[in-house]
Each structure stands twice: as C-alpha cells, then as structure tokens.
Amino acid sequence: MALFHILAVFVFLIVATLWKRLTRREKIPKGLKKLPGPKGLPIIGSVAEIPDELSWMKFAEWGKEYGPIYQCNLAGSNHVWISSDQIAHDLLSKKGAIYSDRPHIPALIDDNRDSGQYLPLMSKNALWTRQRKFANHIMRQHEKTEFNHYPELESIRLLTELIHEPSQYNHALESFIARVTSRLAWGHSEASDELKQRARELLIGVSPNGALGNKLAFLMGLPDWLSPAKAWERRRHNTEKRFFEIMQSDVRREMSEKRAPMSWTSLFLESAGAFNFSGDTEGAYAVGMHGIAGALTIAAPMQVFCLAMCHHPQYLEKLHEEIDRVCGDRMPTLSDKPQLPFLRAIIREVIRWRPPVPTGIPHYLTQDDEYNGFHIPAGSIMHPLEWSISRDPTMFPDPETFNPMRWLEPSFPTYKEPLTQYPTILNSSQFGYGRRTCQGQTVTEADLLVGIGSMAWLFSMRREQDYSDSPARPSSPTSPMSVSSFDSAPSPLETEKVESRRLWPNEKASISVEELNAGLSVHSDDTNSPSDAPDAVNAPGAFPRQTENDLKAEYLARLEKRRKEQEKLDKEDPTLAFTKLLIAKPKPFKFEMVVRDQSRAARVLEMYGEKTRAGEFKDARQYWGEEQGKGKELGWGVV
Structure with missing residues (x-):
C-alpha cells in the first residue's frame, strides 16, 4: 500500500507539471512580435537539442541563426539569450529595475532569491541591498589596506608546489586562489581545502546540469528519505552554515585576544550594526559567500593561461621579456601593474577567449517588456551569453584566435590608452551587467596578475608533442629546481x-x-x-x-x-576540452613546465622555508573528523 501511495504522488506531480506547461500560452501584445528561436518539442521544448558538451556553443550557433536576441523553451521555462553587448546593456543595465532579479534554483534547500545566503543569487530585495552595501565596504577596504599582500605571499607557496609536483597544477592553482580568499575572508589560509570543497558542492547545487533537483524539481518537495538528492543538498547546506559559523567564531576569539589579522570578517565584527544585518549568521554568509565566489571562478582563467601558452608559445616568449625587464630576479608584485601591459593583455585575452562563465549569470525579468518591436514576457530567464559577446567580430576581429595584441595595438577596436591603465579586466562584460555587476573585480585582478605573473616569471610551458623531435627530451626532473616534467600528468x-x-x-x-x-x-x-x-x-x-x-x-x-x-x-x-558546470574550466591536459632560471627557483624555495618557519604556511585544517565526516551528519559530500 505504501508503494502505491508513493507511485500515486509521483504520477500526480508529473501530470500536474505537464498540464501546467501544456496549458501555458504566451500572450503577445498588439503591435509586437514574438522573439524568434528554435521551435522545440511539446513539453520539453529544445532540451533535447542541447549537447552535453559545450552547450554554450549551441546557444551561440542559435544566435547566428535567429539573431542577437532570441528565446527558447527549456522544459517549460522561457529562456532569452543575448549575444550582443549593446543589447545586454540596453536591457540588463538601463532597465535594471525590472531585469535585476535572479531565477529560482530548485536544487537548493532554501530559496536562493530571499534566503540571504548567496548575494550573487539573490533577487533584488532588502537583504540584497544591505549585503551589497557591506560588499562595497569590504572591497573599498581591500583596495587601501594590507589585503593586497596576500596574493604575493601565497604565490611563493604556489611556485614551490609547481616546482615539486607540476602534474598537480590544477590542484596547485585552485589551492592558491582558495588560500588567498581564505586569508581575505578570515585572516588565515588553513580553511582553504574546506573552502574549495564548499565551492565544489555549491557549484553542483546551482548548475543546471549539476544537481538532479535542477532537472527534476519535484524531487525537492519529497521527504529526504525518499529523495537522496534532497538529503545530499540538506547535508551540504548544514555543513556550509556550520563552517561559516566556526570561521566567524574563530575570528571573534582572535579579536578579543588582540591577535586577529585583517579580514572581511574582522571588518564586519568591528561595525556589524552599520549594515543592519539580521544577526551574526547573515554576516557569516555575507563573508563566506564572497569566499566561495572567489574560489569558484578565479582559478579557471589561470588554468586557461596554461592552455593558451602551450598552444601559442610566441606570446609566452614576449611575456617573459616584459617580466624579466620589469622585475628581474624578484617575483612580480601588484605594484608592478602599470609597467606590465602585456601581462594584463594576456589576462584580458584569456578571459575573452575562454570565459569562465560562458553562458553568463542569468537575470530574471519581473514584468513584460519589449525590445525593438519584440515582446519579452515576464518570468523570462535572461542570459547574457558571454561566449558570443566576447566573439563579436566588430569588436574582436578574428574572434576565435587567441591574440593578446588586440589590446595593445591601435589598429584594433579594443585598444585603449594609457597603457599604464589599459588593458584591464575591470568592468569587462564577464563581470556582469547593471545592478548585478560583480563587486570582487579588484580582488580578481590582483589574484590573476600576481599568480599568472609569478608563473611566467619562473616557468616556460610547452605541449608534450613540442618535444617529440628532441632526442634529449626530459623524462623526470633531475632536481627539484631543474626541469619539471608533465609525463605523469593525467589526461x-x-x-x-x-x-x-x-x-x-x-x-x-x-x-x-x-x-x-x-x-x-x-x-x-x-x-x-x-x-x-x-x-x-x-x-x-x-x-x-x-x-x-x-x-x-x-x-x-x-x-x-x-x-x-x-x-x-x-x-x-x-x-x-572543458567541464560542463556553470563555471567552465579546461580539463587536465599533458604539458611540460620548465624552470627558466635555477637561481630564481632556489630563491623561491628559500623564501618558502623562511615563511614556513615564521608560521605563514600552515597545513590545511580538517573540520569534520576522519575521512572528512564520511557517514556523519556534517561533512564532505560526494562530488
């Protein structure tokens, strides 16, 4: 009998969902036209036409067929895709009053739109307003305090790990970002492994092709015992909340003992009443979400940098020349930024060529609108399709080619002066539009400039096949600072x-x-x-x-x-060859990393030893006991 009731619930939910979607009709106001787009199938729309790999390229292909703004039905929801920077500004920026909400993410336990937990995913409401105020505060403080030395400090550990274990480059780059972000959020780097795991699990939860609850939303309405996907999400949510509370408590204790380093949490605790938060938990999330956002996104362009340099080595040689001329035998610092225009051009082109969020972060339209005679219905999910926006041939001639010179030569539309300031990633379309523009742009810029600059300062990178004709191709390093071989790097x-x-x-x-x-x-x-x-x-x-x-x-x-x-x-x-979740990053590939100057490598190892003895580079902390809480109420989920 119990089984019969369960099946009856399933059938009822499915039938109700299908009936709602079948009977929904879009009403076009007189004088307006329906947006073009693929017709799709009944009920599921165009879902079956979207490939599992590189889905953003399919959306870009439709943009060429149907125009720079089109719509498609995806399982009953109307999705509008924008392939033009101008149209994105016209709608998402100039009409931000109705385009600044976020769509509901079914797989999350709490409603992302008003839970107060994830600022980038909230709808436009009082929680969003006060947390943006707080974010503006901590970012302004970041620009004028000692926060900026964190990337420079952690770049020493990054280079040391790459010297010793180059095959773990993905792990090293992600750890570099997580350590810097942990220091920014809480003053210490020991939470980096936990922060990476929190980011991985949340990324699955918010990605359309990640958590099962985003595909079969009705699962999130069932009891946990009947929906393992919901039980997984609840454990993820509870673990995340407890982690943020632990970190805030640690900073509060250090502040009472007069030994707390500068951090976003210390800034919050010093003036918590100024932001009208509902309590400490909201403050813990306001900080922790920024930590997760950084850990999610910034490592991807660093990994793309390795990919680009292996396939376009001529630019790595030019980058070496600039860094050697400006920095000599010392590691790059953020203060070198005005003198490193080619490094900035590389970073800007990396983000354009392979954007870390190729589909863009979606907006949600709260009321009917029109654009150039086309009707856009309320409830539409709006996608500024970054893959297409960054490939507009009028702005980016020969857009599929990786060419950092487009930012440095006056003959290109993207050229700007002065070169002490431009090129820059600040205010680029990848950071969003209008009221939803990312507030962590300066943090991202600092991490990428110091991290990528440090790698280029010490290493050359070449694809494995570039050595195929060399009789003396190295197969293993002869010392920790000679040749770093990727023979063992996993495909x-x-x-x-x-x-x-x-x-x-x-x-x-x-x-x-x-x-x-x-x-x-x-x-x-x-x-x-x-x-x-x-x-x-x-x-x-x-x-x-x-x-x-x-x-x-x-x-x-x-x-x-x-x-x-x-x-x-x-x-x-x-x-x-990229991953498929909302944040896209290159899959691991085989390449070789060669130390350019052994004296530089020796200096890095010496600095690493000095900082380690001074207590700067502590091991990562475990929060949930043995096996990261496997089988317990709180701990790491399967990802």
Whole structure:
C-alpha cells in the first residue's frame, strides 16, 4: 500500500507539471512580435537539442541563426539569450529595475532569491541591498589596506608546489586562489581545502546540469528519505552554515585576544550594526559567500593561461621579456601593474577567449517588456551569453584566435590608452551587467596578475608533442629546481582511471554497490574538482537497486563513451576540452613546465622555508573528523 501511495504522488506531480506547461500560452501584445528561436518539442521544448558538451556553443550557433536576441523553451521555462553587448546593456543595465532579479534554483534547500545566503543569487530585495552595501565596504577596504599582500605571499607557496609536483597544477592553482580568499575572508589560509570543497558542492547545487533537483524539481518537495538528492543538498547546506559559523567564531576569539589579522570578517565584527544585518549568521554568509565566489571562478582563467601558452608559445616568449625587464630576479608584485601591459593583455585575452562563465549569470525579468518591436514576457530567464559577446567580430576581429595584441595595438577596436591603465579586466562584460555587476573585480585582478605573473616569471610551458623531435627530451626532473616534467600528468581518461581506484583499489576488488547507489560517480576533469557529469549527485537510491555487475558495466560504459567524446573533441580543437558546470574550466591536459632560471627557483624555495618557519604556511585544517565526516551528519559530500 505504501508503494502505491508513493507511485500515486509521483504520477500526480508529473501530470500536474505537464498540464501546467501544456496549458501555458504566451500572450503577445498588439503591435509586437514574438522573439524568434528554435521551435522545440511539446513539453520539453529544445532540451533535447542541447549537447552535453559545450552547450554554450549551441546557444551561440542559435544566435547566428535567429539573431542577437532570441528565446527558447527549456522544459517549460522561457529562456532569452543575448549575444550582443549593446543589447545586454540596453536591457540588463538601463532597465535594471525590472531585469535585476535572479531565477529560482530548485536544487537548493532554501530559496536562493530571499534566503540571504548567496548575494550573487539573490533577487533584488532588502537583504540584497544591505549585503551589497557591506560588499562595497569590504572591497573599498581591500583596495587601501594590507589585503593586497596576500596574493604575493601565497604565490611563493604556489611556485614551490609547481616546482615539486607540476602534474598537480590544477590542484596547485585552485589551492592558491582558495588560500588567498581564505586569508581575505578570515585572516588565515588553513580553511582553504574546506573552502574549495564548499565551492565544489555549491557549484553542483546551482548548475543546471549539476544537481538532479535542477532537472527534476519535484524531487525537492519529497521527504529526504525518499529523495537522496534532497538529503545530499540538506547535508551540504548544514555543513556550509556550520563552517561559516566556526570561521566567524574563530575570528571573534582572535579579536578579543588582540591577535586577529585583517579580514572581511574582522571588518564586519568591528561595525556589524552599520549594515543592519539580521544577526551574526547573515554576516557569516555575507563573508563566506564572497569566499566561495572567489574560489569558484578565479582559478579557471589561470588554468586557461596554461592552455593558451602551450598552444601559442610566441606570446609566452614576449611575456617573459616584459617580466624579466620589469622585475628581474624578484617575483612580480601588484605594484608592478602599470609597467606590465602585456601581462594584463594576456589576462584580458584569456578571459575573452575562454570565459569562465560562458553562458553568463542569468537575470530574471519581473514584468513584460519589449525590445525593438519584440515582446519579452515576464518570468523570462535572461542570459547574457558571454561566449558570443566576447566573439563579436566588430569588436574582436578574428574572434576565435587567441591574440593578446588586440589590446595593445591601435589598429584594433579594443585598444585603449594609457597603457599604464589599459588593458584591464575591470568592468569587462564577464563581470556582469547593471545592478548585478560583480563587486570582487579588484580582488580578481590582483589574484590573476600576481599568480599568472609569478608563473611566467619562473616557468616556460610547452605541449608534450613540442618535444617529440628532441632526442634529449626530459623524462623526470633531475632536481627539484631543474626541469619539471608533465609525463605523469593525467589526461581526462587517465584521471577517470585514477578516480576509479577510489572505487576499486585493484583490478580484482569489488565495487561498492552502496556507494554507487548513493550517487557516487567519476569526474571528467580531475580528482580535486567538481564532477561535470549530470549524474554527479543523482540519487539512484530512490529507484530499483542494481547488482554490482550491472553497476560496474554501466560505469565502464560511461568511461568508454566519455573517452570517445574526448577523442572527437581533441581532434576538432584540443583547446575546447572543458567541464560542463556553470563555471567552465579546461580539463587536465599533458604539458611540460620548465624552470627558466635555477637561481630564481632556489630563491623561491628559500623564501618558502623562511615563511614556513615564521608560521605563514600552515597545513590545511580538517573540520569534520576522519575521512572528512564520511557517514556523519556534517561533512564532505560526494562530488
């Protein structure tokens, strides 16, 4: 009988959803036209036409077919895609009063629009207004206090890790950003591993092709015991909240003991009443969300930099010349920014060429509107499609080509003076539009300039095949500071094999059916990053359980499918092997990193030793006990 009731609930929810969507009709006011776009199928719309890989390129293709603003139905929701910077400004900036809300994200436990937890995801309301005021305050303080030395400090540890373990470059770059952001948020770097995990789990929760609850929203209305996807999200939410509270409590204690470093949390606690927050928890989230936002996005352009330099080595040589001339034998600092226009051009072109958020962060239209004779219905989800905006041929001639000179030569539309200030990533379209513009732009700029500049100061980077004709190709480093070889760097397939060893310690070991039925899946980028597979947190436990052999066969079939997809992508364009979640980053690839000057490497290792002895580089802290809280109420979720 219980099973019958459960099935009845499922059928009712599905039928009600389908009926609502089938009976919905868009009313076009007289004198206006419906936006063009793909027709799609009944109920599901154009969902089936969107590829699993590089979906933003499909949206860009439709933009060329239907025009710079078009709409499509995705499972009953109206999505409007904008491929023009001018149209994005006309609507999202100039009409910000009706275009500044955010769409609902079904997979989150609390409503992102008014929970007060995630400033970038909130709708325009009182919570959003006061938290933006706080964000403006801490960012202004960041620009005029000692915060700016954090990237320079952590770049020493970054280079040391790359000298010793270059094959872990993805992990090193993400750790660099997480450590800097942890220092900004709480004054110390020990929370970096936890911050990365919080970012990974939240990224899955907010990505359309991440958490299952974003595809089957009705699952979030069921009890936790009936919806493992909802249970996963609840644990993620509770762990995140407790982590933010712990960090705030630690800073408060350090402040009472007169030993707290400068941080966003200390700024909040010094003047909490000035922001009219509802309490300490809102303040903890206001800080923690900025930490997560930084950890999510800034490492991706650093990884793209490695990709670009391997495929366009002529620009790395030019970058070396500039950094050597300006910095000599000392590491780059933020104060060098005016003298490093080519480094800034590289960074600006990296973000344009492979934007970290290619689909843009969506806006939500609160009332009917029109544009150039076209009707835009209320409730539309508006996407400033950054992949297309950054490829406008009138602004970016030959847009598919990586060319940092477009920012430095007067013959290009993007050239600006003075070169002591331009090029800059500040106020670029990647940071959003109107009232939703990202407030952490100066933090991003500082991290990228110091991080990428430091890597270029010490290393050369070359694709593995660039050494194929050399009889003296190095196979392993002869010392920690000579040649760093990526012979052991994992390809996407090899990474999945590494990940599979977490399931099967050897070929004869058996798969854990319990783990797989709880939603465990492999990654397609690296073992330290969020899964980009749509079933990353799918909860098959709610459905008939399969045998061990069936699960293992399905797992291996997925691996083979991904291998073939990857081979096809690599043949077409190896620089387009990217993850699939909202924040897109390059999948690991094989390349070699060579120390340019051993005396520089020796100096880095010496500085690392000095800072370690001074207590600056402490190990990451664990918050949830053994195995990061596996099986406990709070802890790391499967990603």
